[in-house]
Amino acid sequence: MRLFRSDELLGIARETMEFVLEASEESHPDEYMGFLRTDDARKLDLDRDGQVITDVLVIPGTESNPTSASVRTHMKPNDMRAVGSVHSHPNGALRPSDADLATFGQGQIHIIVGAPYGWGDWKAFDNEGRQTTLDVLDVEVPDEHFFDFTQEDIDREIGEERRDDGGFLSWFR
Template sequence: MRLFRSDDLLGIARETMEFVLEASEATHPNEYMGFLRADDASALDIDRDGQVITDVLVIPGTESSPMSASVRSHMKPNDMRSVGSVHSHPNGVLRPSDADLATFGQGEVHVIVGAPYGWGDWKAFDNEGNQRTLEVLDVEMPDEHFFDFTQEDIDRELGDANDDRGGFLSWLR
C-alpha cells in the first residue's frame, strides 16, 4: 500500500457512469447532484499510476428542482477520495452555467449529464469550465461490504422480529 496516491485521474468506472446516468434519469425533471470519489488504480488491478472514479457520494439534505440542485456544504465530509462533482441538466444543455462554475472549485473534474441521459449525454469539465476528456474504464469494482446481505438474511431477521428472541428489527415492537 502506498502512502500517497497519484493525482492523475485515469477515468471513470463504467459501473459508476451507469449509476450516474440512471440516477440522473430517475431524478428527472429535477437536477441530480453528487460528489465523485476515486480509488487508486492499483486497487483495481490497473498497472498504471493514477486514480479511477468509482463512487458517487450523495449528501443528505440535497435539494433539487428542475432549475438547480443545492447541497448543504456543512454536510459534505472532508473526503480524501473526493475528485470532483456530478450533476444533471434536465434541459439537456451540456455546458456549465455561471452558477455551475461557482461550485467547480473543489476537485479536478466535474461531470454534467443531460436529458435523455444516454451514453452520449454527458461531458466532463475542469475547474475553469473547459471541456476535458474522461475515459470510461471497464474495471472490476472493489468489494464494498457495507450492504453485504441477501434477501434470505432479511427474511430471517424479519422472522426473528416476530418471535421472542429479538433480532435486528425487534425494537420496532
C-alpha cells in the first residue's frame, strides 16, 4: 500500500457520470447537489497514477429549490477522497453563478449539469471557475459497503458470544 496518493485527477467514471445525470433529472425542477469523491486509479485497474471520480456523496438535510441548493456544512464529513462538487442548473445554464464561484474554492473540480440532463449538458470547472476538461472513463466502479460485514457475520458473532464462558461481554449477561 502506498503512503501518498497522486493528486492528478484523471477523470470521472462513466457510471458515476450516468448517476449524476439521472439524479439531476430526477431532482428537476429543483437543483441537485452532491460532493465528488475519488478512488486511486490503480484500484480501478488503470495503469496510471492518479485519481478517478467514482462516487457522489449527498449530504443529509440538503435543501434545494429551482434556483439554489444549500448544504448543511456541519454535516459534510472531513473526507480525504473529496475533490469537489456537482450540482444542477434546472434552467440549463452551463456556467457558474456568483454563488457557485463563492463555493468553488473548496475543491479541485466542480461539475454543473443543465437541463435536459443529457451527455452534452454538463461542464467541469476548476476551483477558480474556469472551464476545464474532465474525461469520462470506462472503468468498473468498485462496490463499496458502508459496513464490511454481513448478517451472517453478525449471527456468527452473537452465537460465539453466547457460547463464551467469560470475557468482557459476559459481564453484561
